[in-house]
Amino acid sequence: MDPLALDVAHLFAGGLVLVSFMLLYQDRMTGLINIFALHALVVSLSVAWQAAIQDAPHLYITAAIALGVKAVVIPFALHRIVVRLGIHRTIEPVVGIGLTMLAGIGLVALSIMVMLPITAQAGTLAREDLAFALSVILLGLLMMISRRNAVSQVIGFMSIENGLILAATGAKGMPLVVEISVAFSILVALIVIGIFLFRIRERFETVDIHLLHEHRGEQP
Amino acid sequence: MTKVAVYGFVRIVFDLLGPPSWWWGAVVPLLGGVTAVMGVLYALMEHDLKRLLAYHTVENIGIIFIGLGLALAFEANAMPAAAALALTAALLHVFNHSVFKSLLFFGAGAVLGATGERDMERLGGLIHRMPLTAFAFLIGCAAISALPPFNGFVSEWLTFQAILLSPALPQWLLKFLIPAIGALLALSAALAAACFVKAFGITFLGRARTQVAREAVETDRWSLAAMFGLAALCLLAGILPGYFIDALAPVIHPLTGANLPRQDELDWLTIVPIAQSRSSYNGLLLFLFIALAAGLGAEVIHRWSSAAIRRSDPWDCGFPDASPMTQYTAGSFSQPIRRVFGSVVFRAREEVHIPAPGDVRAARLHVQLRDVPWDLLYVPAARLVNYAAERLNRMQFLTIRGYLTLVFGALVVLLMVLSIWQ
Amino acid sequence: MAVILDAIVQLGEMLVVLVLAPLLAGYVRTLKARLLGRRGPPLVQPYRDLLRLLRKEVVLAHGASWVFRVAPYLVFATTWVAAALVPTFATGLVISYAADMIAIVALLGSARFMLALAGLDVGTSFGGIGSSREMMIASLAEPAMLMVVFTLSLLAGSTQLSSIAAFMQGPDVGLRVSLALALVALVMVAIAENARIPVDNPATHLELTMVHEAMILEYSGRHLALIEAASFVKLLLYVSVIACAFAPWGIAVSGQGFAAYLLGLAAYVAKLAAGGFLLAVFETSIAKMRVFRVSDFLGAALMLGLLATLLLFVSRGT
Numbered sequence: 001m002d003p004l005a006l007d008v009a010h011l012f013a014g015g016l017v018l019v020s021f022m023l024l025y026q027d028r029m030t031g032l033i034n035i036f037a038l039h040a041l042v043v044s045l046s047v048a049w050q051a052a053i054q055d056a057p058h059l060y061i062t063a064a065i066a067l068g069v070k071a072v073v074i075p076f077a078l079h080r081i082v083v084r085l086g087i088h089r090t091i092e093p094v095v096g097i098g099l100t101m102l103a104g105i106g107l108v109a110l111s112i113m114v115m116l117p118i119t120a121q122a123g124t125l126a127r128e129d130l131a132f133a134l135s136v137i138l139l140g141l142l143m144m145i146s147r148r149n150a151v152s153q154v155i156g157f158m159s160i161e162n163g164l165i166l167a168a169t170g171a172k173g174m175p176l177v178v179e180i181s182v183a184f185s186i187l188v189a190l191i192v193i194g195i196f197l198f199r200i201r202e203r204f205e206t207v208d209i210h211l212l213h214e215h216r217g218e219q220p
Numbered sequence: 221m222t223k224v225a226v227y228g229f230v231r232i233v234f235d236l237l238g239p240p241s242w243w244w245g246a247v248v249p250l251l252g253g254v255t256a257v258m259g260v261l262y263a264l265m266e267h268d269l270k271r272l273l274a275y276h277t278v279e280n281i282g283i284i285f286i287g288l289g290l291a292l293a294f295e296a297n298a299m300p301a302a303a304a305l306a307l308t309a310a311l312l313h314v315f316n317h318s319v320f321k322s323l324l325f326f327g328a329g330a331v332l333g334a335t336g337e338r339d340m341e342r343l344g345g346l347i348h349r350m351p352l353t354a355f356a357f358l359i360g361c362a363a364i365s366a367l368p369p370f371n372g373f374v375s376e377w378l379t380f381q382a383i384l385l386s387p388a389l390p391q392w393l394l395k396f397l398i399p400a401i402g403a404l405l406a407l408s409a410a411l412a413a414a415c416f417v418k419a420f421g422i423t424f425l426g427r428a429r430t431q432v433a434r435e436a437v438e439t440d441r442w443s444l445a446a447m448f449g450l451a452a453l454c455l456l457a458g459i460l461p462g463y464f465i466d467a468l469a470p471v472i473h474p475l476t477g478a479n480l481p482r483q484d485e486l487d488w489l490t491i492v493p494i495a496q497s498r499s500s501y502n503g504l505l506l507f508l509f510i511a512l513a514a515g516l517g518a519e520v521i522h523r524w525s526s527a528a529i530r531r532s533d534p535w536d537c538g539f540p541d542a543s544p545m546t547q548y549t550a551g552s553f554s555q556p557i558r559r560v561f562g563s564v565v566f567r568a569r570e571e572v573h574i575p576a577p578g579d580v581r582a583a584r585l586h587v588q589l590r591d592v593p594w595d596l597l598y599v600p601a602a603r604l605v606n607y608a609a610e611r612l613n614r615m616q617f618l619t620i621r622g623y624l625t626l627v628f629g630a631l632v633v634l635l636m637v638l639s640i641w642q
Numbered sequence: 643m644a645v646i647l648d649a650i651v652q653l654g655e656m657l658v659v660l661v662l663a664p665l666l667a668g669y670v671r672t673l674k675a676r677l678l679g680r681r682g683p684p685l686v687q688p689y690r691d692l693l694r695l696l697r698k699e700v701v702l703a704h705g706a707s708w709v710f711r712v713a714p715y716l717v718f719a720t721t722w723v724a725a726a727l728v729p730t731f732a733t734g735l736v737i738s739y740a741a742d743m744i745a746i747v748a749l750l751g752s753a754r755f756m757l758a759l760a761g762l763d764v765g766t767s768f769g770g771i772g773s774s775r776e777m778m779i780a781s782l783a784e785p786a787m788l789m790v791v792f793t794l795s796l797l798a799g800s801t802q803l804s805s806i807a808a809f810m811q812g813p814d815v816g817l818r819v820s821l822a823l824a825l826v827a828l829v830m831v832a833i834a835e836n837a838r839i840p841v842d843n844p845a846t847h848l849e850l851t852m853v854h855e856a857m858i859l860e861y862s863g864r865h866l867a868l869i870e871a872a873s874f875v876k877l878l879l880y881v882s883v884i885a886c887a888f889a890p891w892g893i894a895v896s897g898q899g900f901a902a903y904l905l906g907l908a909a910y911v912a913k914l915a916a917g918g919f920l921l922a923v924f925e926t927s928i929a930k931m932r933v934f935r936v937s938d939f940l941g942a943a944l945m946l947g948l949l950a951t952l953l954l955f956v957s958r959g960t
Contacts, residue, residue, distance in 0.1 A: 403944065406789070514715045
């Protein structure tokens with residue numbers, strides 16, 4: 001494959017990892033939502049580039065869905081939720097941003113060490129996209145466990161889905177039907193989560209997971 | 221004394237144990253890197269001058285073991301030239317460390333002798349009372365912080381060059397681990413510079429904080445001669461490193477089977493550890509250039525500008541003459557670093573008690589550090605040793621028949637072992 | 643003969659660095675003022691400031707020692723020598739084989755060491771604030787810079803800046819992820835080391851919010867002129883390193899003739915102008931961070947540098 005095309009694909013995949021790190025670095029709610037919009041934008045550009053070099057036009061639709069739904073609609077909705085819930089302040093990480101990013105580096109190294117030897121038979125493009133995609137998934141999971149705030153956990157969950165899209169488009173042959181169904185399920189999940197967040201906020205006056213833990217009712 | 225341990229390690233692992241496995245080259249540098257960073261963080265939290273220097277030795281030993289571990293990794297993968305480079309870096313650092321650490325300890329001893337104080341927070345302004353000691357101590361601080369053109373920089377540069385050879389290693393774990401260890405090495409070097417700015421600045425610079433610091437007297441000529449001799453050696457080993465590297469060659473060759481290129485044939489006394497196209501360093505030229513630039517700057521400035529100097533009170537943002545106790549102390553100097561690194565590594569916590577307005581009692585600052593390796597590793601080991609010693613102490617008080625029984629029992633056991641093994 | 647020509651080019655490079663540095667600082671300052679809607683000082687104002695400071699007398703505090711008086715000369719000398727080692731309009735400098743990128747980073751560390759000591763020398767609390775914060779920032783910025791150096795050296799197979807520049811102009815390089823990450827990390831380190839917004843404000847007079855200015859609070863006259871000149875040269879050094887390593891087009895290779903050198907000089911001035919413009923736009927569009935957020939910022943730069951080194955093993959299956 002044309003080395004320039006390969007390099008640009010790598011650039012987008014590496015850019016996605018970089019934006020995942022930027023998500024870990026944020027300490028303000030509005031910044032987090034904006035960087036998530038950037039995350040979705042990079043994934044849609046990456047998918048569009050894959051559509052161009054793999055000559056698979058249905059991937060353009062995937063890119064358009066990612067751009068429209070996840071880079072525009074969902075961040076807009078999240079901004080409104082955040083303002084109405086009144087939680088636009090700083091996010092408290094559990095162990096501090098430096099340590100979280102150090103753990104992130106370890107996860108990227110781990111995913112590279114796991115993925116590259118396993119996929120030795122596949123083409124270079126697929127191999128490295130898979131390694132980067134696994135990194136994005138692990139970083140999304142790290143974000144979910146290292147933040148106290150429910151909205152940031154939702155964003156971590158959606159960044160995992162972006163990683164899965166990267167993996168699927170890199171490995172060639174992702175049917176459009178799969179993409180549409182996955183995107184719809186994410187949208188439905190978001191609506192349900194949003195409703196739950198409102199109810200939680202009404203009941204307990206907070207969405208801080210740590211404080212909510214005391215209300216579980218099973219403890220003495 | 222710590223060099224005896226390094227010698228034992230080199231002798232046993234490189235000489236007696238036979239060909240190394242590749243994972244030794246992962247464990248040893250990792251331990252070395254972690255030791256280096258932890259050692260310098262310990263040193264930064266100290267305000268006793270001698271304890272600071274002792275903890276800092278921990279960092280230097282960590283750096284030496286990074287070099288030794290890299291040599292093991294390269295040797296396990298049949299890369300003798302790279303192993304020679306890593307081993308040279310480690311051994312050169314052993315030499316450099318003994319020179320500049322001795323110089324710093326002599327200086328600390330001189331300060332202790334002149335003032336009776338080891339606590340930096342009770343010193344200050346000693347550069348005016350002990351100018352020659354201060355000058356030698358400054359050379360030691362600059363050398364240990366790996367600043368060119370002194371010798372600390374040469375061994376650290378060689379270690380970095382060895383780290384940069386790591387992509388040739390086949391194992392993935394080593395390929396990823398060694399750049400990370402390079403990051404740890406760079407971090408420890410930067411923290412060491414911070415540590416010695418604190419050590420020299422709080423002890424010698426500023427204003428005297430107590431009466432003994434105000435009345436300190438310079439040490440005797442013989443101590444000063446020893447310190448200046450070591451300081452001159454620091455500069456010499458930094459400017460002419462090629463000779464020292466060549467002097468190490470007869471040691472490196474039997475241990476690794478390869479040699480660095482001969483350094484004393486190169487132009488202008490440059491050192492080239494691998495190949496000219498890859499990297500080179502010339503301490504003498506750098507030193508001359510810095511001296512020339514400084515001299516040129518001074519000459520031009522004094523030609524064109526006024527040479528007037530007026531002594532006055534410090535500006536201090538317009539505050540009138542404040543007491544020397546408003547200066548930064550050792551604890552306050554390391555506060556940003558304590559907050560950034562120490563809150564994780566030492567669980568450092570600061571508590572401030574400020575009395576209510578109108579109350580004239582002093583405010584209190586309480587800093588609490590927890591030494592995690594001490595609590596987790598050394599305290600249980602010490603307890604185990606104590607327990608075993610208690611038990612074994614019974615053997616001091618046996619009767620003669622008891623001792624004879626022991627001798628008889630040992631003889632019988634040895635004969636049984638002999639019979640079974642045959 | 644070739645040696646003499648090389649020596650003349652080297653000398654020329656050192657003089658170019660010294661002459662252009664205040665102009666770059668003045669250009670950034672004026673551009674920031676224009677972006678904020680003010681007219682701003684004239685472009686040559688830093689030269690006038692330096693000359694004015696040289697003519698004034700030095701006011702020394704009573705407790706200042708010889709370290710305080712010698713530090714400005716050493717800071718200026720080490721920064722100037724470090725800047726002279728960076729290829730600006732031509733590579734293959736005479737002294738570039740005396741020191742590579744690691745030595746350049748260490749020379750800047752020497753300058754910082756002397757400056758921090760000078761801050762502690764007079765024995766006021768403001769100098770202490772500047773020194774302790776500067777050493778905290780340096781303890782993270784220097785490793786981040788070294789990781790960027792590692793990435794570039796592992797790619798180019800050498801730690802010499804001339805070789806790195808030659809490699810980046812060659813065909814093997816391609817658009818690699820590691821280079822993008824290394825560029826971001828280098829820009830973050832450059833902002834921190836040159837005391838620019840968002841790390842430190844070079845224009846404020848509130849000492850409690852400053853790092854660099856607090857260390858040099860007691861300096862006056864020709865000493866202050868030398869330290870200001872050193873900080874101008876340091877800014878030029880970082881912009882030159884970024885230009886040389888990531889945008890090396892137009893740099894003349896030694897021995898190519900006078901026309902190539904002129905072209906290299908023109909390309910270099912254009913790169914400085916572009917770099918200064920981007921710096922001014924960045925500084926006016928962002929606010930200063932609080933001090934303990936700087937450690938997160940530089941920690942992120944260190945992580946990016948480490949990530950760039952690790953990702954080198956991924957691309958192209960090396």
